[in-house]
Amino acid sequence: MNNDxxxxxxxxxxxxxxxxxxxxxxxxxxxxxxxxxxAQERYEIVGDWLASSDERYLSSVLVYPQGSIALGTTVKPLxxxxxxxxxxxxxxxIGAKSSPAAVKxxxxxxxxxxxxxxxxxxxKQRCWRVNYANEFHLDITPAITNExxxxxxxxxxxxxxSSWKATNPQGxxxxxxxxxxxxxxxxxFDRAMAKADSVQSFPEQQMSKPPLKRIVQLLKRHRDxxxxxxxxxxxxxxxxxVTTLAAYSYEYCVTKNTYADTYELIVDVVRHMTDxxxxxxxxxxxxxxxxxxxxxxxxxxEKWNIDPRLPTAFFTWHAKVLDDLSDLLRLEGQDVIxxxxxxxxxxxxxxxxxxxxxxxRSLNIARANGSLLFTPSVGxxxxxxGKTTAVRSNTFFGD
Numbered sequence: 001m002n003n004d005x006x007x008x009x010x011x012x013x014x015x016x017x018x019x020x021x022x023x024x025x026x027x028x029x030x031x032x033x034x035x036x037x038x039a040q041e042r043y044e045i046v047g048d049w050l051a052s053s054d055e056r057y058l059s060s061v062l063v064y065p066q067g068s069i070a071l072g073t074t075v076k077p078l079x080x081x082x083x084x085x086x087x088x089x090x091x092x093x094i095g096a097k098s099s100p101a102a103v104k105x106x107x108x109x110x111x112x113x114x115x116x117x118x119x120x121x122x123x124k125q126r127c128w129r130v131n132y133a134n135e136f137h138l139d140i141t142p143a144i145t146n147e148x149x150x151x152x153x154x155x156x157x158x159x160x161x162s163s164w165k166a167t168n169p170q171g172x173x174x175x176x177x178x179x180x181x182x183x184x185x186x187x188x189f190d191r192a193m194a195k196a197d198s199v200q201s202f203p204e205q206q207m208s209k210p211p212l213k214r215i216v217q218l219l220k221r222h223r224d225x226x227x228x229x230x231x232x233x234x235x236x237x238x239x240x241x242v243t244t245l246a247a248y249s250y251e252y253c254v255t256k257n258t259y260a261d262t263y264e265l266i267v268d269v270v271r272h273m274t275d276x277x278x279x280x281x282x283x284x285x286x287x288x289x290x291x292x293x294x295x296x297x298x299x300x301x302e303k304w305n306i307d308p309r310l311p312t313a314f315f316t317w318h319a320k321v322l323d324d325l326s327d328l329l330r331l332e333g334q335d336v337i338x339x340x341x342x343x344x345x346x347x348x349x350x351x352x353x354x355x356x357x358x359x360x361r362s363l364n365i366a367r368a369n370g371s372l373l374f375t376p377s378v379g380x381x382x383x384x385x386g387k388t389t390a391v392r393s394n395t396f397f398g399d
Contacts, residue, residue, distance in 0.1 A: 015263035018328055018337075022266075023207045025341060025355035026217045031074040031083055035136070039069065039085045043138055046130065049117075050089065053110050062090045063140065066169035068239060071176055072209065073216040078224050078346050083136040088169050090154060094144045100157030100164055104128075107142045126157045143167070146295070153295035171294030179247045180210040184254040184265050211262060212250045215269055216243050218345070219321065225346035226317050235313040241290055241300050245273040252276075267325050274318060277301070286311075 031039070047063030067086035068074045074083060089107050108128050111117045122129040127141040143154040146166055153168035207214050219242050227236035249272040259265045278289040287305050292298040304311045324344045331337050334356055342352040 012261060014329060015261045019207065019262040019266070020357070021337070021341065021355045022218060023209075023214060024357050025345060025347060025351065026075075026214050026221075027208065028351045028354055029075050029221055029345070029347065030217060031069065031076075035083070036069070036074075039083070039136055039138075040065075042130075042132065043085065043087050046087075046111075046117075046138060046140065047089075049114055050107065050110050053113075055106065055110065057091055057093050057106060058110060060092050062092070063087050064090070064170070066173070068220075068243075070169070070173050071216070071243065072213050073220070073243060075217050075221045075224065078228055082132075082134065085136050085138045087138055087140045088154070088156075089140050089142045091142060091144055096144065096147065096155060096164055098144070099161075100126075100142075101161040103142050103144065104157055104161060107140065111140075125159045126161065143169075149295045151294055166295050166297040168292065168295035168298075172292060175294055176212075176243070176247050179251045180212040182212075182251060182254045184211070184262075185258040187258055187260050207262065211265060212247060212269075215250065215266055216246050218266075219246060219270070221345045221347075222321055222324070223317060225344065226320060227313075228346065232313075235309055237310075237314045237317065238300070238303075241314070244290055244292070244300055245276050246270075248276040249273045263329075267322070270318075270321055270325065274315070 043063055043065065047061065050058055050061045050063065053059070064070075065086065066088050067084075069083075069085050077083065091103065091107075094103055104126065108121070108123065111121055111128055111130070117130055120131050122131060122137075124139065127139045130138040130140065132138075141156050143156045144164070146153040146155045146164075146168075149166060149168060151168055151171045153166055153171060155164035156167050157163075158165045220239055223236055223242060226232075246269060249269045252272060252275070253265065253268050257268065259268070276290070278291070280287045280289070288301040288311055289299050290301040292300060301311075304314075324340075328337065328340060331340055338349065338352040338356055341347055341355060342349055347355070
C-alpha cells in the first residue's frame with residue numbers, strides 16, 4: 001500500500017464515520033415522527049375551528065406550517081421539552097387596506113371562543129400561541145394576500161401591528177426543497193493510485209436526510225449551545241438567517257464544486273455561508289441584507305442594521321462552527337469524539353454515544369475479546385487499515 005493510498009484510506013474512514021455520527025445525532029435531537037404527527041393533527045384541528053366560524057372573513061381560512069417543521073429541520077430546544085411549531089393563518093378574503101391589529105384580533109377572538117383554547121392561549125407580538133404543556137406550542141401568525149408579489153407571496157403584521165410586511169413561507173419552502181434535492185458530485189477515486197480521475201453522483205446513503213437539511217439542523221443546534229449562556233441572550237442568529245445562508249451556500253457549492261465525501265461538503269457549505277450576506281456602505285455605516293428570494297422586500301437581517309452586536313455575534317459564531325468541524329477531524333478515540341459532540345451540540349453523553357451508534361458497541365466488544373486495534377490518524381478501530389497496534393482488553397470508556 002503506497003503512502004498516498006494510506007492517507008486517503010485514513011482520512012476517508014474518519015470523515016465517513018463522523019458523517020454517520022452527525023446524522024445519528026440529528027436523529028436524536030429532532031422532532032420524532034410520532035410528535036410530528038401529533039403536531040399536525042393539532043394544527044389541523046385549529047384550522048378547522050377557525051374555518052367553521054360564522055365570520056365571513058374566516059370561512060376560507062387556511063392554516064399551514066412554516067419554518068423548521070415545514071422544512072424538516074427541527075431541533076429540540078436546549079433544556080426544554082417543548083417545540084415551537086410555527087403556523088400561518090392565511091385569510092384570502094381580507095385586503096391589504098385592513099388593519100393588521102384588527103386582523104390579528106379577529107383570529108384571537110375566534111380562538112378564545114373555543115372552550116379548550118381559551119385557557120391555553122397566549123398573545124404574542126404578532127401571533128397567537130396555543131400552549132400544549134410539556135409537548136409543544138403552536139404560534140399562529142395571520143397572513144393575507146400580497147397582490148404586489150409576483151411569486152404568490154403574503155403579508156403578515158409587523159411587530160407593532162401598524163403595517164403589513166411582505167413574506168412568502170410557501171415559496172420559501174419550495175425554494176428550500178429544490179435546493180435540498182440537488183445532488184452533490186463526488187470524485188471517483190482510483191483507490192490503488194489515490195487519484196481523482198473522474199466525477200460521479202454523490203451516494204445517497206451518506207445521510208438519512210438530504211445533506212442540506214442535516215447541515216441546517218447541525219448549525220441550529222450548535223448555535224443554541226453556543227448562545228446558551230444568559231449573557232448571550234438575544235444575540236443568537238435567528239433560524240431563518242441560518243437556514244437561508246446554508247441553503248444559498250449549498251446550492252452554490254453543489255453546482256460549482258466536487259467533493260471527496262459528505263464531510264468535505266459540510267465544511268465547504270458552512271465556509272461559504274458568509275458569501276451570501278450582502279453589505280452596503282451607507283454614510284460610513286455597514287448595512288446588511290439577507291434577502292428572501294421568494295418575495296421582494298423581506299430582509300432577514302433587518303435587525304442587524306439596528307443592533308450592531310448581532311452581526312458581530314453571527315460572524316464570531318460562524319468562525320467557531322468551522323473551528324469545531326476541523327477539530328473533530330483531529331480528534332482520536334471514540335470516547336473523545338463523544339465528549340466533543342456533547343459539548344459542541346448541547347447533547348447529553350448518552351445522546352453522543354448513541355450518535356456513534358453500533359460503531360462504539362463494536363469497539364467495546366472488540367476490546368473485551370482482544371481484537372481492538374489502534375491505527376494512526378484513525379484511532380480505535382476493528383479494521384486493519386495500514387499499520388495497526390493491538391489494544392489491551394478493557395471497556396471502551398474505561399469503566
